[in-house]
Amino acid sequence: MVTMQRTKFGDMACSIARTLDVIGEPWSPLILRNVYVGITRFDELRQTLGISRKVLAERLKWLVENDVLVREEYSRHPPRFEYVLTPKGQELCDLLLVMVRWGDRWLAGETGPPVLYRHHACGEISHVELHCGSCGEPMRATDVDVIPGPGAE
Amino acid sequence: MVTMQRTKFGDMACSIARTLDVIGEPWSPLILRNVYVGITRFDELRQTLGISRKVLAERLKWLVENDVLVREEYSRHPPRFEYVLTPKGQELCDLLLVMVRWGDRWLAGETGPPVLYRHHACGEISHVELHCGSCGEPMRATDVDVIPGPGAE
């Protein structure tokens, strides 16, 4: 078992806290981002991120334990490995798109966004918006009421 | 000025890294969540989160410096303060909804989600889905091509 941050959030009755328990430490989303764009090997990750070997090894082990990544051998003789997104990890990348959107809007400055995203369906350079899974209309944080669910404490 | 984690991400040409520079440390999203649901005072935050006064004070100062929260005096004599979301902070709460969605799907277990969200527009208990800002169709991490933008290094 790997330990992460000081205070463990996994036991809180809160999906945000539980999500943070998996990727709430600042390197993990960047690791995920790089794996998502095809940077999947240990040394590639280390060089592109500027992370220390030690911390990278810890994070990768944690993400594998939590079923976000899988470690796959792509060459025996010599033994070489890469890290691949699981379905659970793929869906986490959606979170990255929302982080990108916020960062582009509020932190990009005059030079504009460093990376653009072209939507396969329409071919346009675009960004994500949040819609309701039920009615399809826009659904922002200001558009909802928060009520206790079955897993409340 | 408050300093945050060891490695600063703000200078990277990456909107994810820049966003993480603001809220990439694990307590910040939980603080934001609580302010979002109306827990806005220092001691309320401290008690509900179980965070130390020291770290809470640091995080709040950081979030205020980064224009995510504002510190407002709601009573002079005695002097009392609350923390309120800015527009920039409101939009960050959208990120929380996406974290909730992922946590509900992958980490909630048999008891089900601890919190439910009712969409004002349709009145249904629902969740967010990501759609394209251009064509309105679903837009997931697997539905886009990543290409360099004007702010690339």
Place this chain on the structure above:
DNA sequence: CCTGTGAGTTCCGTGAAGGAACCCACTCTA
């Protein structure tokens, strides 16, 4: 045989997290 490379592990010093104690302005109650 020597060098190089991918993929880590080990060791060590510093700084942030977490906790406890302390502080200050102010109010309430006896």
Place this chain on the structure above:
DNA sequence: TAGAGTGGGTTCCTTCACGGAACTCACAGG
């Protein structure tokens, strides 16, 4: 008017995780 209580912090201290450098190991190529 003395004493207790409360909100909103600050200071101090310990411990643990981060970041960096050095080391390891399996293998390949020249």
